[in-house]
Amino acid sequence: MSPVLAGVLQVLALVVALGLAYRPLGDYMAGVYSSAKHLRVEKWMYKAIGAHPNTQMHWPAYLRGVLAFSAVSVLFLYLLQRLQGSLPGSLGFASIDPDQAFNTAASFVANTNWQSYYGEQAMGHVVQTGGLAVQNFVSAAVGIAVAVALVRGFAATRTGELGNFWADLVRGTVRILLPIAVIGALVLVACGAIQNFSGIHEVGQFTGGSQQWNGGAVASQEVIKELGTNGGGYFNANSAHPFENPNGLSNLFEIFLILVIPFALTRTFGRMVGSLKQGYAILATMGVIWLGFTALMMWTEFAHHGPAFEIAGGAMEGKENRFGVGGSSIFAVATTLTSTGAVNSFHSSFTGLGGGITMLGMQLGEIAPGGTGSGLYGMLIMAVIAVFIAGLMVGRTPEYLGKKIGTREIKLAACYILITPALVLCFTAVAMALPTPGNSMTNSGAHGFSEILYAYTSGANNNGSAFAGLNADTQWFNTTIGLAMLLGRFLPMVFVLALAGSLAEQRPVPATVGTLGTHKPLFSGLLVATIMIIAGLTYFPALALGPLAEGLAS
Numbered sequence: 001m002s003p004v005l006a007g008v009l010q011v012l013a014l015v016v017a018l019g020l021a022y023r024p025l026g027d028y029m030a031g032v033y034s035s036a037k038h039l040r041v042e043k044w045m046y047k048a049i050g051a052h053p054n055t056q057m058h059w060p061a062y063l064r065g066v067l068a069f070s071a072v073s074v075l076f077l078y079l080l081q082r083l084q085g086s087l088p089g090s091l092g093f094a095s096i097d098p099d100q101a102f103n104t105a106a107s108f109v110a111n112t113n114w115q116s117y118y119g120e121q122a123m124g125h126v127v128q129t130g131g132l133a134v135q136n137f138v139s140a141a142v143g144i145a146v147a148v149a150l151v152r153g154f155a156a157t158r159t160g161e162l163g164n165f166w167a168d169l170v171r172g173t174v175r176i177l178l179p180i181a182v183i184g185a186l187v188l189v190a191c192g193a194i195q196n197f198s199g200i201h202e203v204g205q206f207t208g209g210s211q212q213w214n215g216g217a218v219a220s221q222e223v224i225k226e227l228g229t230n231g232g233g234y235f236n237a238n239s240a241h242p243f244e245n246p247n248g249l250s251n252l253f254e255i256f257l258i259l260v261i262p263f264a265l266t267r268t269f270g271r272m273v274g275s276l277k278q279g280y281a282i283l284a285t286m287g288v289i290w291l292g293f294t295a296l297m298m299w300t301e302f303a304h305h306g307p308a309f310e311i312a313g314g315a316m317e318g319k320e321n322r323f324g325v326g327g328s329s330i331f332a333v334a335t336t337l338t339s340t341g342a343v344n345s346f347h348s349s350f351t352g353l354g355g356g357i358t359m360l361g362m363q364l365g366e367i368a369p370g371g372t373g374s375g376l377y378g379m380l381i382m383a384v385i386a387v388f389i390a391g392l393m394v395g396r397t398p399e400y401l402g403k404k405i406g407t408r409e410i411k412l413a414a415c416y417i418l419i420t421p422a423l424v425l426c427f428t429a430v431a432m433a434l435p436t437p438g439n440s441m442t443n444s445g446a447h448g449f450s451e452i453l454y455a456y457t458s459g460a461n462n463n464g465s466a467f468a469g470l471n472a473d474t475q476w477f478n479t480t481i482g483l484a485m486l487l488g489r490f491l492p493m494v495f496v497l498a499l500a501g502s503l504a505e506q507r508p509v510p511a512t513v514g515t516l517g518t519h520k521p522l523f524s525g526l527l528v529a530t531i532m533i534i535a536g537l538t539y540f541p542a543l544a545l546g547p548l549a550e551g552l553a554s
Contacts, residue, residue, distance in 0.1 A: 007298050007326020010252055011291075014259070014330070021260050026267025026279075032175045033148045033168060034272065042170050051166035058160045059501030062149055065165030066142060066493060070109050073135060074486075077105040080131045081123075090124030091199055091214065103478040108135040110489035111143055111371060113225070113232030113341055113464040114481060116473040120214045120235045125197055132232060133221045137181075140228030141172035143339075143373030146493050147265060148272075150377045153500030154401045155273045160505045162497070176261075177228060184223035184257055191253070192246030193219040218243050226257035229371040231341030231464040239331070239344040240320050251327050251344060258334045258342070262286075262369035265376045273401055277519035282379055284524045289368035289531070290337055293361055297329040300354045318349020318468070329354075336361035339371030341464025348451070348468040355467070356547025359454055362461045363539045364531055365420065371462065377496050379527075383518070384413045384499075386530040390516050390523075399515055402508035412499040419491050421538045423460040423484050428453050428542065430480075437476050442469040446553070450546035455481060460488035 038046070038053060046053050057065070080087075081096035081104060096104065100117060107114040108131075117123070123132070145168035152162050189195050198215025218234045222244050225232055235241040245251055263283065270279020302325055319328040328345040335342050336358040347358050361368075367378040384400055388410050391398030398405040405413075431437040431452050441448040447469070454467040459481040466472065472481065517523060 003324055003326055004298075004302055006324065007302070007329065010326055010330055011294060013252060014255060017256050018259055018263055022264050022267055022283075025260065025264040027271060029144075029176060029261075029264065029268040030271035032171050033163070033268070035171075038167070039174065042167075042174055045170050045174075046166065049166065051164075053164050053167035053170075055164055056159075056161040057164055059149075059162055059497040059504075062162050062165045063494060063497045065169075066146065066497075067490060069138075069165075069169065070142065070490065073109045073138065074105045077108060077131050077135060078102060080127055081105065084124060084127050087124070087126045089126045089197070093122060093124045096122065096127075099475045099478040100473065103482040104132075106482040106485045107464065108132050108230070108232060109139055110462055110485040111139040111228070111230060111339060111374070112459060112462040112485045112489070113230045114459055114466070114472075114485060115232055115236075115464070116478055116481075118236040119233060125216060128221065128234060129217050133217070133224065136221065136224040136228050136230040136232070137173050137177050138169065140177060140224070140230065140372040141169050143229075143371055144172045144176070144261075144265070145169050145373065146496055147373035147376040148268075150380055150496055150500040150503075151269050151272045153503035154380075154403060156504035158505060158507050160501055162500055162504060177224065181220070181224045181227055184227060184253075185220045187253060188219040188222055188250055191250035192242075193222055193250065194243045195219040213243075222254070223257065225342060226254045226340065227261065227372075229258060229262065229338045229340040229375075231335065231339075233342065239342045240346075242322075245344055247322055248324075248327060251323050251331065254342070254344075255331055255334045258338055258340050259290075259369060261372045262338060262375040265373070266369075269376060269380075275401075275519065278401065281519045281521075281524050281527075282376075282383070284521070285527045285531075286367070286369040286375070286379065288524070288528055289364070290333070293337060293357060293368070294330055294333045297333050297354055297357050298326060300351050300357065301325045301329050303351075318346035320344060332358050333361060335465060336463060337364070337366060337368045337370070339366045339374055339462045339464075341458065343465050343468075346468040347454070347465065348447075352446075352547050352549075352551030352553070355450060355454075356543055356551060358465070359450070359457055359543065359547060360535065360539070362457045362463050363421075363424070363543075364535045365417070366461055366463060367531070374462065378492075381413050381416050381496065381499070382531050382534075383527055384409060385417065385534070386523070386527045387516060387518065388413075389530060390526060394514070396514055399509060399511075400518060402511070403503045403506050404509060408502055409499060412495045412502065416492050416495040416499075417534060419495075420460050420488050423488050424453070424456045424539075425542060427456045427460070427480055427484055431456070431476070434476075437474075440471040440474055440477060442471070446546050446549040450550065453542055453546050456484055459484040462489050 081101040085095040149162040239245040266279045266283040270276040387398040387400045451470040
């Protein structure tokens, strides 16, 4: 079987698997967030934290819950790392330095999982399982909760109520993420991923010394890392490590885990607003972009530029033989079009245009299908922008799902889409202008610029993947990328929840013959065009200095 055909078959298998999971999972999640009942274990949790799950919240109260929970999480994870040297089960590792502890705490709480450290050489079992793995669950649940709050804003009528953050957080963790993670971990163990609490041990003698490996609860952390679109690996090699991703089957399963909840949330959205066709329109938009990026990535990496590429079957530098060009390309697109950031190959070793595709996937806002929750609310913000543009074209007040998109709503949406590019471009510009940050670049010229642009793109968009050429373990990068991650995660949530509150206070307006049909293919096409134009106009100058210049010169 040719490598190209193998890659195409993997894409088809993914489409079939996602199609089979779409309806039952989407309907189940809609039921979870619409139910008035609480499980017994959930009641215990509410009592422990002093929450009143039946109390409805307006958007300021919902936002306070999100920010308060996240702030406590950052503090807890920071202290856990700073005290690691005194904790049992830490494999003898020392406590983490303050700047790196801040960076890692911000990273995992912000659902970014950017790692400026070697996991197997820095973090013991306590921090890995009691700190990082826990945040993999709850940070993903926070993202879904904010998305559900925005959906309720579209569905509500003159109430301003968005649900209860604490109930949404607990339900998302207990009823959705935990059950799927348990089943997924068993699948990964069956595929060959490890799951133990073994210490450091030698695996053999080699020329010049011996090789040492850590054990760990890898499968359980690997599954939620992908399912929750987190991305932080137990080992530095991430999903390229055989203990995390043993073979082609586990690789395909991990890609499925990355995509399944973000895609299924579109049906949850359709079910909760009372129109499945609206969910299908959002799904179609996400699907077109994902398939387009996957096809383009596979073309760039399979294109033969000489005898070496022909013999290898494509651009194999930086890729694992057990995954090949196809499996690596599909994984790279999935992880950068979502907020996952896991890698099974080194994006710095992709072709110039291939590296640009991974960067552009994040710069779109990671909305195809995006992160758990963040992908849906990001796409709905873009839908609001698209409806507004369509309204300007025909000279009428824009409406979406029966809600008028007025001055307040469009200002909030505009602020949302401006925050992340401002963080990425400003931090990149400052880093390139100062003398010290440039010393962390492995390469010079266009590729070196891409390393820094990729780092801030990944951090501000809550992705977490790295270009694998930048030494980011410095006080400058630990601090600035940490700030980019926190601001890039929580500032957009402020505007999402404010928009949700504004929509929830409105009275729905009836559809007329002049109302734009947002459930039709025409709107999906307009939405795709809007996304590509906004991202292109925003980032094209920076991309032209980096991956485009490198790709055209090769």
